[in-house]
Amino acid sequence: MSTGGAHPDAVWHRALAALLVLVAAWGTVWALLTPAFRSPDEQTHLNSVLRLAYGGGWPAPGEAFVAPVIEAAEREAGWPGDLPGRRTPRPGVPQFVDLQPSVRAERTRIDASNALPALPPGPGAVVDQMSQHPPAWYALGAAVLHATGLVDARWDQALLALRLLDVALLVGTMPFAVAAARRLTGSWPAALVAAPFPLFVPEIGNILGSANNDALVVLACGVVTWLSVRVVTGDTRWRTTVALGLVLGVGLLAKVMPAFAVPGVIAAYALAPWGRPGIRSTRVRTTWWPTTWWPRLARLATAGVLAVAAGGWWWVRNVLTTGAVQPVGRPRDVSGLTPVPADQWFPVSLRRVAQSFWGHLSWLEVWMPWRLVQVASVLLAVIGLVALVRRGARRGAFVLALLPTALTAGVIFNAWQGWSQTQRLVALHGRYVYGAIAALAALVAVGLWQAVGRRERRARVVLPVATALALAAGVVGLVWAFGAFYRGAGESLADAAARWAGWSPVGPTALVVVVGAAAAAGLAALGVVAHAALRRRRPELEPVLPEGPA
Known part of the structure; x- marks a missing residue:
């Protein structure tokens, strides 16, 4: 089918725009739905x-x-x-x-x-x-x-x-997830699977639809993820190194979490094929000594110095002046918490992080059913494992997987430090892993691309299916939260809606308009994506895509 002289990627750009509007609409509904101060520390x-x-x-x-x-x-x-x-x-x-x-x-x-x-x-x-x-x-x-x-x-x-500022920062993150996935797969429909990833996680809506400093971390880590993927696929230019260091430093001026992206940056340079800088190549053999050793170390050192100069100095200063990376702002009394036995601290920690990653709304008081958390966690792990073990993008998938792994390990290790002194577990929240939203979204896209055998035609089928599933998951999460926030026992939906309107910062008419616009955005996104993915093409024009770096 002729594109009428338009840029060949134009249809995919429209699909990406539609998916970003969908994420923005979903986040806006969460921003209006969550009662004030019903996310951690919002006050x-x-x-x-x-x-x-x-x-x-x-x-x-x-x-x-x-x-x-x-x-x-x-x-x-x-x-x-x-x-x-x-x-x-x-x-x-x-x-x-x-x-x-x-x-x-x-x-x-x-x-x-x-x-x-x-x-x-x-x-x-x-x-x-x-x-x-x-x-x-x-x-x-x-x-x-x-x-x-x-x-x-x-x-x-x-x-x-x-709250809407945080929604905007989340929306701004997703193009970097898509760009990272496309860099690794060479496929637009496979890459676009990453865009609606947040809709699968109700807790993301509750946290990033509220006012907190996590959203700036999410965006900074999203940019670092994309730049790291560029490096591991051959973009070893100095300007990429400079951008990596500066963005990492800016992220460190929001929270310490971007520091956990450092292992991924190191792995990206260690695994990068060292050919002509900036050229993505699947045929360049990685050599280690002495041809590429010093250039890799030089770039890593430059990125590190720039990261410290742009924002890491804050944490260095903390260590020098207080003796701690992050001083305690307000001591917490944990005497009322139940002690955790030595043989249970790790499984309990893992369970709490998983639960609060997927759905532990408000101040960890509204729980998603544990069985659903288990199923979602297993599915995410399996898709990530497929991306890691199948040939075609294993290096990039490894770099992507390092950030969520490092963040999860960091959260659990921090909790263990507190447990070793008090036998109580605190500071276990899956939102601390949200710096890896872009990495997880891209990893899912790569895993599904591998699962369909790196076939463009199959990816075109997966994209609208994944979008429809994301839309359904987003709606189900909002409906669940609506009931958990506003609907008392034996009350009707009308009673709950009236209560929502009463507590809301905007009137009932505005709520109806926003919900209606979000529904329209969802249907429009599904239509645009389906049109882009399933439009008729002559067989001889079907592209033969590169496998990407191993």
Whole structure:
């Protein structure tokens, strides 16, 4: 079928755009669906953004405090009432469904008198532990509030703006996942499978549809993932090295998690075919001594120096001044937690990370069924294993797999350190692995490409099927969360919808419009993808694709 002189990739660019709109629409619904402060530490994330927005600076860990506007916002948000989907209701804590929503127009507005805490802090002042992190995301959030004129709006409007900022950062990550997958497969339909990956994980919607500093980490690690894939497939140019170091450093100004991308960067240079820089080649033999040893080390050293200069200095300074990579912002009392026996700490840790990766909504209180978590985890592992063991893109798949593996191991090791002192397990949350969203999405795309025998025709069938499954999973996750957040026992859907509208920062008409637009975006994306993947082509024009690096 003739393309009428259009660029041969134009149809795939339209499909990618449609899938990105779908991810944006899905994330926006999550941003409106999740009740205020129903993701970990959202209150203090908002508090720290407002502190920067109003010139309060970035105090040392333990010396930042919660402002009066946050205390008022918690009351007006029904915090900490138990959600109807909570696994175990707490004695003496009010039920969220029994609380009367605050009047939207009367919610507290932010201003200079309430955006900063009293100094010195009075008795009972609550510590804002977020100053244990670098301020990059918070400064970005403050800039967004100033740019949108919401710096002196109602607190719920400012919170929604920060949530949408995180959705935008997530959407911005997915093109890098697609680009990495296409670099490894040479196939547009195979690569586009990566784009709707977030829809399969309800917890991603809950976390990255809320206000927190994880989203900037997700984007930075997504860019590093793409650049690492370029390196392992032969792009050993100095400008790629410089970009790797700078992006990694910027990510380190958000959180320490991008440091776990370093093993993947090292592996990329170690496994890269050393031919003509920038040219992807499957025929270049990797030689080790002495032809390529010094160039690899030189590039790694350059990337490392740039990463430290751009952002890693924050963590070096922490070690030199406090003796810890990340100082404790607010000590946690773990005496009320149940001790974990020595023979159980690892399986319990693994289970908690898996559970909270897929679906542990709010403050780890609404649980996805464990059987579903097991099935999803096994499927993800099997697809990744296929990408790793089959010839054609094994080096690239190995580089992709290192980031989620390193992040998971880091989370569990950190929990073990705490357990070794207290016999309690804390800080186990799958959201810490979300820096690997792009890597996981690309790994899934490569695994499915390998599973269909690297056949373009078969990949064209897989793409619309995967998109339809992602769309269905996204809808099911939202429906589950809607009930868990707003629907009490024996209540109708109408009762739950009215409660959602009552607590929302926008009115019921806006909610209907957003949900309707999201549904339209989903159907449109499915249609555009199906048209791109299944359009008729003459057999003689079917491309013969390279296998890619082994």
